[in-house]
Amino acid sequence: MNMRRTTIKDVAEAAGVGVATVSRVLSGGSASPETRERVLTVAAQLDYRPSALGRNLRQQRSGGIGLLLPDITDTFYGRLADGVLACARSAGEPVILGATGDDPEREAELIGMLLEQGVDRVIAVPSGDGETWAPTLRAGLTTVFAHRLAAGRDDVPAVLADDRAGVRTAVDYLTGLGHRRIAYLGGPGQEQRLSVFRQALGALVDEDLIVSARGSRDSAYAVAAGLFQRRPDLTAVLAGGNLLGEAAVLAARELDLRVPRDLSLIMFDDVPWAELCSPPLTVIAQPAQDIGYRAAELVLRAGPRRPRSVLLPTELMVRGSCAPRGISRSPR
Amino acid sequence: MNMRRTTIKDVAEAAGVGVATVSRVLSGGSASPETRERVLTVAAQLDYRPSALGRNLRQQRSGGIGLLLPDITDTFYGRLADGVLACARSAGEPVILGATGDDPEREAELIGMLLEQGVDRVIAVPSGDGETWAPTLRAGLTTVFAHRLAAGRDDVPAVLADDRAGVRTAVDYLTGLGHRRIAYLGGPGQEQRLSVFRQALGALVDEDLIVSARGSRDSAYAVAAGLFQRRPDLTAVLAGGNLLGEAAVLAARELDLRVPRDLSLIMFDDVPWAELCSPPLTVIAQPAQDIGYRAAELVLRAGPRRPRSVLLPTELMVRGSCAPRGISRSPR
DNA sequence: AAATATGATGGAATCGTTTCCATGAACATG
DNA sequence: CATGTTCATGGAAACGATTCCATCATATTT
Numbered sequence A, B: 001m002n003m004r005r006t007t008i009k010d011v012a013e014a015a016g017v018g019v020a021t022v023s024r025v026l027s028g029g030s031a032s033p034e035t036r037e038r039v040l041t042v043a044a045q046l047d048y049r050p051s052a053l054g055r056n057l058r059q060q061r062s063g064g065i066g067l068l069l070p071d072i073t074d075t076f077y078g079r080l081a082d083g084v085l086a087c088a089r090s091a092g093e094p095v096i097l098g099a100t101g102d103d104p105e106r107e108a109e110l111i112g113m114l115l116e117q118g119v120d121r122v123i124a125v126p127s128g129d130g131e132t133w134a135p136t137l138r139a140g141l142t143t144v145f146a147h148r149l150a151a152g153r154d155d156v157p158a159v160l161a162d163d164r165a166g167v168r169t170a171v172d173y174l175t176g177l178g179h180r181r182i183a184y185l186g187g188p189g190q191e192q193r194l195s196v197f198r199q200a201l202g203a204l205v206d207e208d209l210i211v212s213a214r215g216s217r218d219s220a221y222a223v224a225a226g227l228f229q230r231r232p233d234l235t236a237v238l239a240g241g242n243l244l245g246e247a248a249v250l251a252a253r254e255l256d257l258r259v260p261r262d263l264s265l266i267m268f269d270d271v272p273w274a275e276l277c278s279p280p281l282t283v284i285a286q287p288a289q290d291i292g293y294r295a296a297e298l299v300l301r302a303g304p305r306r307p308r309s310v311l312l313p314t315e316l317m318v319r320g321s322c323a324p325r326g327i328s329r330s331p332r
Numbered sequence C: 001a002a003a004t005a006t007g008a009t010g011g012a013a014t015c016g017t018t019t020c021c022a023t024g025a026a027c028a029t030g
Numbered sequence D: 001c002a003t004g005t006t007c008a009t010g011g012a013a014a015c016g017a018t019t020c021c022a023t024c025a026t027a028t029t030t
Helices: A008-015 A019-026 A033-045 A052-059 A075-091 A104-117 A130-138 A163-176 A191-204 A217-230 A242-254 A288-300 B008-015 B019-026 B033-045 B052-059 B075-091 B104-117 B130-138 B163-176 B191-204 B217-230 B242-254 B288-300
Strands: A065-069 A095-099 A121-124 A142-146 A158-161 A182-186 A210-212 A236-239 A264-268 A282-285 A310-312 A315-317 B065-069 B095-099 B121-124 B142-146 B158-161 B182-186 B210-212 B236-239 B264-268 B282-285 B310-312 B315-317
Touching (some): A008 A033, A052 B104, A075 B075, A075 B095, A095 A104, A104 A130, A158 A288, A163 A236, A163 A282, B065 B288, B075 B095, B075 B288, B095 B104, B158 B163, B163 B236, B242 B264
Parallel strands (some): A065 A095, A121 A142, A236 A264, B121 B142, B264 B282
Antiparallel strands (some): B282 B315
8 A cells, every 4th residue: 555656767667778867868968869758758657756865865965955044933034034935946945944043052953953964055044153153164065144144254155134234324314313312122143233333323322222132022022121111211212123123112112102202213124014003113124035035046056166245235214103302201 | 175974884984893883873772881882982073973865765754844834924824833843843853844825836846846855744734725735645745734724635634723713703702892794804725714704694794795815915905905995884804814914904094994993803813013003903813833833743743543633722812903883984 | 511592793785866887889980 | 891989878886874684692591
């Protein structure tokens, strides 16, 4: 009842040729027209599918693409993954997905898994530092980072959104509206953005207003609520991701801060619900899907030499969550 | 410069034993304590990782789990995927992800890919009918459906949210509030829900109020806007998914229908932004993550006989998007 | 002490594919 | 006609693991 898979040998026998010939025909090698036709017919009749297992073992590579993301639940990473899948599909490559939870240890574990699987291409939003990523490079895997870099690993190409420009535009916009006490609500791996934030803010920078949450919703909410309570004098917030933005809106509502009257809010990453919010959220849109697609392109068309990194533009989408600094909230 | 992977042979040589012994030690077979220790030490020293390629070929199975979802961008499926990943990780199994876009043809293509990869377990939110899924069963793959069934494939175990109860509760709630003209805004593969909807509504059912969108956001918006314009007399809507709910909110806003005064809205699937909306959306919560986790459990612990299907509870979360039917909107 | 059971061990076969190489036929060129 | 070239073809060797089976040493039983 549990019949064997049809193998290349079966096809060869049925077509009256050798296995080598079948392999050649199927992978586009040279063969006489009549042989080619016969083999193809037989293969179709038997519904033959070459086993990737055999092939991979022989050619020492498992073709697949590893994709390591902090959290597939976050729509940003969802869109990124979608981009990767789109590109991978057109290349016929399978994608192996792993969620790191922004935990270097889990990331290392997943890298080990990919190595075992013989995957030879990886796209990752890295959580760990350069050390974590040493194994993939040592094993000769084509590695591409997406969305952010790993500390001390500038030898890996990356596809990034232009965070610098995004942060600068947002800060300029807020200061232009008269805001002076501007907070940054950050997440894991946003060192680069922070340095630009400080730089753009210049003399206005207030380290007490720069806070950082871990990856989870709970942590984001706790940090946002803590910030708002500790510093009722702040008038604007830049949230470094949609989870952080969500937390900010929730915390503001909980503390009866009206947006944008009491608090101006800009969020990194444009998500569908930003428009549904009231007021609709002003955001810095990032081309999440493109990031994924381009990363997949890089990792697939990896030539002999290391490809250059890619920087994709961000865009400030002005909606309704920012207002000129009015009469300062009376801190009571 | 591009050195070879360390193989089992290298370990065997370095430890002065045969490859068979190494294999036994590493997979928990019998071996004398001193040999075991020596092999383990050497393996650790050489940083040896057994290649999944070799193993899989030998045992004719690639251990991995295939996961086929309509759209990884949809947070519902994102959470589902997260559940699968969580369970797969604890079992050390890789997950191969594919996005079907709710297109049976693409689904069939992806199934073919999984078959080629030698994957022997699949979790899917099926788009196609029973015919599409014949190949996986014929090939002996352990298959489990999640979130919905494939028409004419009742021989595949499934993990479902209790849609029937969800729809019934929602309809009862709306009729209890006095609503009579209730619309259903559906998506692909919701036949079951529709039948329950009709049944629960009884004599009140109005086929013109039952509409269906394809998977995309655009399609959802178009259908919602069309419905609201065509039937200004409806007073309540049940949206069959978060994309549909989003579209409904957007379309209502565009047409100046105030929620809940002019229009009561219930959405399937509780998402974080449902609370951020104004008014906050009343939803039918589905345990997306659990669905994924349980499906992975089923597919992993698949014994000799087919496991039973699982039905998980839904919950009506009353927030602010439903109101008693007031003075009917004056259709002008 | 002889016979038998037990357990550790390594050689070799196997999985399904690709690819190297040798063979032989057909054809062109001298 | 002899020789060299091209081309289709099939046999066999990889690839890296697992696993069957035979071998041999040691321990147990009579």
